[in-house]
Amino acid sequence: MKTKKNRVVAFIPVRGGSKSIPLKNIKKMYGRPLVYWAIDAAVECEYIDEVYVSTDSIEIEKSINCYDKEHHNKLKCIKRSPKNATDTATTESVLMEFIDKVKSTEVVLIQATSPLIQAKDLDAAFRKFYSNNYDSLLSLVRQKRFIWTENDNETVQPVNYNVAFRSRRQDFEGFLVENGAFYISKYDAVIKSELRISGKIGHYEMQEESYIEIDEPGDWIIVEEILKKREREKQASKKSMITPEKVKLFATDCDGVLTDAGMYYSENGDMLKKFNTKDGMGLSMLKENNIILAILTGENSAIVKKRAEKLGIEEVILGCKDKVAAMDKLISKYNINYENVAFIGDDVNDLELLKKVGYSFSVADAIQIVKDSVDYVTFRKGGEGAVREVADLILSKIGREYNESN
Incomplete structure (x- = not known):
């Protein structure tokens, strides 16, 4: 040997x-x-x-x-x-x-x-x-x-x-x-x-x-x-070994996940984003169950920061170009492992992190390679309650309630 x-x-x-x-x-x-x-x-x-x-x-x-x-x-x-x-x-x-x-x-x-x-x-x-x-x-x-x-x-x-x-x-x-x-x-x-x-x-x-x-x-x-x-x-x-009760940190992308990825502008040219209130409730429920919340987004938007503040999200990383590096810092800060992390994304810039976390999710309208790579693909599209669906899955331990109602 x-x-x-x-x-x-x-x-x-x-x-x-x-x-x-x-x-x-x-x-x-x-x-x-x-x-x-x-x-x-x-x-x-x-x-x-x-x-x-x-x-x-x-x-x-x-x-x-x-x-x-x-x-x-x-x-x-x-x-x-x-x-x-x-x-x-x-x-x-x-x-x-x-x-x-x-x-x-x-x-x-x-x-x-x-x-x-x-x-x-x-x-x-x-x-x-x-x-x-x-x-x-x-x-x-x-x-x-x-x-x-x-x-x-x-x-x-x-x-x-x-x-x-x-x-x-x-x-x-x-x-x-x-x-x-x-x-x-x-x-x-x-x-x-x-x-x-x-x-x-x-x-x-x-x-x-x-x-x-x-x-x-x-x-x-x-x-x-x-x-x-x-x-x-x-x-x-x-997926057969998923035990969502081990989730200690839940992270999400923003555009295409918390929003519908649409680009909206006011008459004054100000950019707007559409968030879903059901997603907000899902995140609040996770927080109530002592799960750390994080948003990792490549965009540097004040709108995202305000939404996160309203929901009481602890970690908001804007302009995030390397999501794996960002998550490395978070798991070190909270003294947890990748197996304790759940992450939901929708595009190629989420792929490397999705492959590393313990529980990976994508929205229904994510690109195909992302959907092929995750543990669970939501029934809902981004910005239409997909994050709430994942929150329900995590909090119900096995996700049976959601699947039986759809």
């Missing part, structure tokens, strides 16, 4: 000059830059000490620097030389350039074009790697397909089965194929061989769906649907 002497680094090569899909590695995949999915797996892996993204692109570097601040102490960007950023540069040449700069005992090469990789895959792979004292280990996928090869006379013949004894799929062991997701190697083995894998090679078998790599636009559509399905399953599992 890994000891204190082991230093494991992850290496994610990300080139800016993709031909098939321009700036592919930071194009949004299910609402996030493609490379973020690989970074997630790396930073969440218990065996990896540092994660390096190697790039020649300033745009990609900026995107990496915007990754969730919670993991910035583990994530680093490293420059990629021009000679290793060409169409003809090999992954091995980029890897050798990297290990010449960063010393370790083990290095894991992770491909940004395999967003279906998860931390649990890397954790299991490292356990197998150390237990068997491999020099290298790679990720593989089992494919149950019959392979044929062409002969010189334009006929074909089977490679992996006998046509006289065609196996049923459930009885067919299939064959193992590289999915390109990751390669673990001892540092010394890479130095000696100048290859990503060498010596005594082990394997870790990933789910069949992870066979797909992002090379063409069609791959993008398929993988995005798989990620969407995964996120829904995660949220369904999380």
